[in-house]
Amino acid sequence: MPRISAADRRSDFVKAAVEVIAEHGIDGATTRRIAEQAxxxxxTLHYCYNSKEDLFGDVYTFVAERFKEVAVTSDPHGDVPETARQLLRGVMECYLESENFAATTLELVSWARRQHGDKGIGVYDEALEILRQLLRTADSADELDDNGVDEIAYVIATLADGFALNWLTYGDPSAAQEQMAVVTSVLDSWLSARLSPVGAS
Incomplete structure (x- = not known):
């Protein structure tokens, strides 16, 4: 039987922790449950990680990297509204694809905010910065100042998080698909008003 490297073991434990945190919450995510899930x-878990906090630190990194991957693979091309729309849909589809990822993300951010204020804020800062960077690559981005980019990134994140909470509460995939369309239309309406030239009728 081939030997499993420490890096692969850590990856297994991180993925297992995502599942356990989603089911039992942070407080219920014991190392025993995580090892069993993996x-x-x-x-072996204690060999790979000195503490549960160290493991959660890697879960935190995993979540941040997943958001980056989702944003980049959305690969938006077009003007600011189309780019914003694709980014929003990409994040919502990520949540819809994995209810456990959505649950763990919200749990982890709350935990990190309580335990380590800066780190709890950091996951949002990193996600928002990725959104800003991609919005700045849009065809009409030169018409936006930094405040405009910040506002759009904030609205995308807020709408996506609201969708995630609703999806976790009701867990209805059919309804979630319809809600994605509603949420996207809200973004479209807001962008139309936000990007309209001052004084335009």
Whole structure:
């Protein structure tokens, strides 16, 4: 049987932690449950991680990287409204694809905010900065100042988070698909008003 590297083991534990946190919350995500979810001995988990906080730090990094991957693979091309729309849909589809990822993300941000204020804020800062960078690449981005880019990134994040909470509450995939369309239309309406030239009728 091939030997599993420490890096692969850590990856397994991170993925297992996402599942356990989603089901049991941060407080219920014991190292024993995480090891069982990963089909690994508890001693192996303690060999890979000095503490549960160290493991949660890697889960936090995993979540941040997933948001970056979602944003980049949305690969928006077009003007600011189309880019914003694609970014919003990309994040919502990520949540819809994995209810456990959505639940763990919200749990982890709340936990990090309570335990380590700066780190809790950091996951949002990083996600928002990715959105800003991609919005600045849009065809009509030169018409926006930094405040405009900040506002659009904030609205995308707020709408996506609201969608995630609703999806986690009701867990109805059919309704969620319809709600994605509603949320996207809200963004479209807001962008139309936000980007209209002053004084335009």
């Amino acid at each position: 089909n690994a001995p508890l001693a």
